[in-house]
Amino acid sequence: MSELIVALDVPSRERALELVDRLGGEADFYKVGLELFTREGPSVVTALQDRGKRIFLDLKLMDIPNTVAATVAAASDLGVELLTVHAQGGARMIEAAVAQAGTGTRLLAVTVLTSLSPDEIETVWDRPVGSVRSEVLRLARLARSLGIHGVVASPLEAGELRTALGPEALVVTPGIRPSGTEHHDQNRVATPEAAVEAGASHLVVGRAITRAPDPAEAARRVRAAMRAALEGRG
């Protein structure tokens, strides 16, 4: 069963709660990212939880193992169910993060930021990178072998990642655009149906829902598309 995560890319707690109230029960999770968390702190998470909402905290952690482990423990204490860490933080960092995730917190690895061009990656890593796709797969496999629960990836890579990581892994895909809607600044997009068909377990949708004239109706449409694709997937 694939689940819908709505990205709360807004600068304040008021704006976040207003959106959540408009959406009612249409989202399975809400994603709180760096901007909202930095502005409002953990209280925005507890305010959402007080409304019965489940939280994906997208902090993309990368630091020394001790610091990341302590932060994962703090997020776990906060009752966050999904949390991101960078796969490039190294094996000891990932192992330390996994060890500190309580039973209710699942960790997702970010492999290669989709904003990076192949040229930028080669500059940062100082080596030729034949295919970004194979680097994504390599890092995802590495993180999975160290106990990570899943990955965040483009829907265009979801199928390969599902095959590589197995049926239990979470494959969380942003870059979702229902057919006929605007792409905004996203290049590598797919419809909800295509993401589910490729094996995504969770779809992250931001503007296609949050900027729709009727967000609840937009979310219902996305969910209907996800359900239809799941039935097709069997």
Ligand code: C5P
């Ligand atoms: O508005 P939109 O649906 O494009 O928002 C997608 C959300 O997913 C945003 O919060 C964005 O930061 C996040 N995201 C993404 N692409 C990635 C990783 C995360 O769009 N590769």
